[in-house]
Amino acid sequence: MRNIVFMASEAAPLAKTGGLADVTGSLPKALTQLGYHITVILPLYRRELAKTDYRPTPTSMRIEMWADGRKWLCPIHEIDIAGLRYLLVEQDALFDRDGLYGPAGGAYADNLLRFLLFDRVALEVAARLGPDIDIIHCHDWQTGLVPVLLRTQYLHLKPIARAKTVFTIHNLAYQGIFSPDWLHRLGLPSHHFHPEGFEFHGQINCMKAGIMEADAITTVSPSYAQEIMTPEYGCQLEGFLANHAGRLRGIVNGIDTRHWDPAHDEHIAAPFRVGDVAGKKICKQQLQRQCGLDQEADTPLLTLISRLAEQKGIDLMLANIERWIEQGYQLAILGSGDPALEQALHEFSNRYPQRMYFWQGFNESLARRMYAGGDIFLMPSRFEPCGLGQLMAMRYGNVPVVRATGGLKDTVIDYFADKRHATGVHFREASAEALDAAVTVAVALYRRPAVWRRIRNNALRRDSSWQASARHYDALYRALTHDD
Known part of the structure; x- marks a missing residue:
């Protein structure tokens, strides 16, 4: 030994x-x-x-x-x-x-x-x-x-x-x-x-x-x-x-895949796993209800769980929120950090309470429900040595849109690089336009049920264990x- x-x-x-x-x-x-x-x-x-x-x-x-x-x-x-x-x-x-x-x-x-x-x-x-x-x-x-x-x-x-x-x-x-x-x-x-x-x-x-x-x-x-x-x-x-x-x-x-397991997570509305994802729809309904969002099963629900800082690319997301809401998307965001970013997120959520929800701070139970109920997980970091959020999101079938940097690039397989084994979507330039283009691609894939099912199942299958x-x-x- x-x-x-x-x-x-x-x-x-x-x-x-x-x-x-x-x-x-x-x-x-x-x-x-x-x-x-x-x-x-x-x-x-x-x-x-x-x-x-x-x-x-x-x-x-x-x-x-x-x-x-x-x-x-x-x-x-x-x-x-x-x-x-x-x-x-x-x-x-x-x-x-x-x-x-x-x-x-x-x-x-x-x-x-x-x-x-x-x-x-x-x-x-x-x-x-x-x-x-x-x-x-x-x-x-x-x-x-x-x-x-x-x-x-x-x-x-x-x-x-x-x-x-x-x-x-x-x-x-x-x-x-x-x-x-x-x-x-x-x-x-x-x-x-x-x-x-x-x-x-x-x-x-x-x-x-x-x-x-x-x-x-x-x-x-x-x-x-x-x-x-x-x-x-x-x-x-x-x-x-x-x-x-x-x-x-x-x-x-x-990540601790026993601790983060949608098949046995007591914090989420219903269990689900590869081959049996009916519970994920229930999780989405519960998340929309808890966040005060319109109950729309087919609307793409974008989630972000992050420290609110420039490094995390939060400003890139902020520049797109109005456009995404006009496109009919919903957003659920959890995090804390830069007071100016917090204030901007509060202003958006107050202006569009049925389309966007923001929780300031950290709440693990809510975070788990966001991972489980979300469709698309945003991680637009300017740099990210490894990142854990994308691993937890994939574990819960929440398909990541990530900037191709550091551990995000290594752990999320880009759709355009390998359509058969893809687990998410990459973008390269740290700009609001590049993030928006990647989200547009993800939403287009979401609206192709057979393709989305394959991407989501790939994410659910990924071995992110220690x-x-x-x-x-x-x-x-x-x-x-x-x-x-």
């Missing part, structure tokens, strides 16, 4: 701000089914835990660590969730705060101290877990320094000294950039502070550290792996990534450890 340690700043269901937590909470479970022994190490966020029903118990491990001129005592806590072991690093002065990374809309000034201390303690903990560790899998900038520390200051810890490291980039836009003043305050290995190391325009760049030193680099879709080596998506690291392209690959994320992703990680781990 191979021993893997995941090190991350968040993991569902214990602490979550985004897709990173979904990966670190779900991928390890799928890997255990392939015979791996997995331990997940993350900080103990007391205020986040208070929002859950989980209560970790103290272990006998208590790690003392010097950082920034003082000694920090870090007791280690443990919790088992569905057979997966989580170890939590306690240090309330650093982690018992509002927000994982900062107050709303901001970042804590001492984030490098917080997560470097976590990285060091996590390595100490990993070395005490028993059998030698085969793989240490790190995630995003918060653990980007782990591979560097392991190869410099922690080589004396024999249980982890031979471990291979994997560094996963979930979103390159967040790189963990800090003042060089922290180099000596935190005892970072300064001989790596140069342009080919983790120096970035005179600053410390934690993302670069992980890219530089990890044995393998992954990101969350094959297309995103290629895109981040271009100026448009590279966030000024495209050249650096290109230099390390031989260790870079993309592996698409998954087991599919885990098989790719299994192959990577085996290659790194020369285990055939």
Whole structure:
């Protein structure tokens, strides 16, 4: 049995701000089914835990660590969730705060101290877990320094000294950039502070550290792996990534297909599955009724569930709403974010209450009913490393219209690229006109029942499980450890 340690700043269901937590909470479970022994190490966020029903118990491990001129005592806590072991690093002065990374809309000034201390303690903990560790899998900038520390200051810890490291980039836009003043305050290995190391325009760049030193680099879709080596998506690291392209690959994320299953979802009006989709019509009727939309079975119902931000292409949709309503379509939208976008959506829904519905915020029960009741799912993102919404939509037979970028391009098969196996419709240009053209195509297909049935069934059949992703990680781990 191979021993893997995941090190991350968040993991569902214990602490979550985004897709990173979904990966670190779900991928390890799928890997255990392939015979791996997995331990997940993350900080103990007391205020986040208070929002859950989980209560970790103290272990006998208590790690003392010097950082920034003082000694920090870090007791280690443990919790088992569905057979997966989580170890939590306690240090309330650093982690018992509002927000994982900062107050709303901001970042804590001492984030490098917080997560470097976590990285060091996590390595100490990993070395005490028993059998030698085969793989240490790190995630995003918060653990980007782990591979560097392991190869410099922690080589004396024999249980982890031979471990291979994997560094996963979930979103390159967040790189963990800090003042060089922290180099000596935190005892970072300064001989790596140069342009080919983790120096970035005179600053410390934690993302670069992980890219530089990890044995393998992954990101969350094959297309995103290629895109981040271009100026448009590279966030000024495209050249650096290109230099390390031989260790870079993309592996698409998954979803918990037992948790997201229209055949057994208690939140929706009626169950349905491939070969028996009668329940989907009932779900659409219920969604129209709940949203106050006209009860029209044959009207195309467009749905969008998203953070409301420019990155998500919400402005492209806004530019088309009036036209789509004039065309006779209906819209149901759920999300929150940019106040100006929220206000615009409220104005449309107030003006056309029988044609458009907007729920500001997040409501999982309503989201499930939108996935189940919608006909066409909109995801016009300007960039999308992987995306989960399109996976959930396909799982519920809600056919996606997506911009051909990142994980959207990799997971949704475009009708014009492969009519027999299509699961949705792509558009390329990030413009309102291109989105409208793609929606027009989707609606035309919707009005051809036999064609639409095939596309919808293809979407329903798609394997979006974490087991599919885990098989790719299994192959990577085996290659790194020369285990055939």
